[in-house]
Amino acid sequence: MRILDYLNLPEGEMIPSAIVIHHSLSSSSTTVDDIDRWHREKGWRYVGYAEVIEADGDVWLCRKNRVQAANYKYNTITYNICLCGNFDTNNYVPSEQWKSLVTRVKQLKEKYPNAVIKMHRHYGNTENCPGKNFPFQKLLEEVKKVDKVDKSWKEILREVSTDPDKWVEVIELLSNIKESDSILDLYDTLGDLYIHRDTLRYLPLLIEKIYNK
Numbered sequence: 001m002r003i004l005d006y007l008n009l010p011e012g013e014m015i016p017s018a019i020v021i022h023h024s025l026s027s028s029s030t031t032v033d034d035i036d037r038w039h040r041e042k043g044w045r046y047v048g049y050a051e052v053i054e055a056d057g058d059v060w061l062c063r064k065n066r067v068q069a070a071n072y073k074y075n076t077i078t079y080n081i082c083l084c085g086n087f088d089t090n091n092y093v094p095s096e097q098w099k100s101l102v103t104r105v106k107q108l109k110e111k112y113p114n115a116v117i118k119m120h121r122h123y124g125n126t127e128n129c130p131g132k133n134f135p136f137q138k139l140l141e142e143v144k145k146v147d148k149v150d151k152s153w154k155e156i157l158r159e160v161s162t163d164p165d166k167w168v169e170v171i172e173l174l175s176n177i178k179e180s181d182s183i184l185d186l187y188d189t190l191g192d193l194y195i196h197r198d199t200l201r202y203l204p205l206l207i208e209k210i211y212n213k
Contacts, residue, residue, distance in 0.1 A: 057096030087131025
């Protein structure tokens with residue numbers, strides 16, 4: 001996956017409430033140049049989406065987290081991603097395009113954890129966008145998955161934690177958790193320990209490694 005900057009705009013200040021998926025309702029050979037031209041012909045300043053993902057998986061950063069021109073009435077609070085293609089007529093999203101979409105939505109959810117994932121049609125501005133065949137439920141499921149990493153828990157911790165020694169203490173503590181302990185007990189126990197934000201997403205993986213599940 002390549003991430004390329006199309007407009008070279010600086011980052012904006014918008015913290016989006018939603019990450020919204022669109023399709024271009026056109027051929028899978030559509031490019032970001034095509035969309036930019038269509039939007040300029042409408043009188044817009046330039047391409048209206050935050051990002052455009054072409055069929056080959058290339059990601060083009062456009063408006064980023066600046067005011068959009070792709071989701072009427074919601075352009076100041078939504079981050080809009082357009083997939084090149086027509087998923088009313090196409091029964092699947094090309095594999096490279098799909099991988100890029102899942103990766104980008106995961107990255108954006110890390111950056112904006114309170115943003116929900118939506119389809120354009122959820123806003124009532126369109127009947128089908130991003131297409132009646134778009135696998136929205138599959139997207140939600142894949143975004144939730146923890147990426148599998150073939151590393152020991154100590155290797156993972158040393159990569160993502162600012163305090164690896166503290167995490168050794170945490171893992172020893174986790175190793176002594178009884179099966180009867182609830183997940184709330186776990187977080188209560190860890191509550192007084194400093195936990196690096198990036199490390200929290202690895203907790204399910206670490207617990208799985210500890211218990212060999």
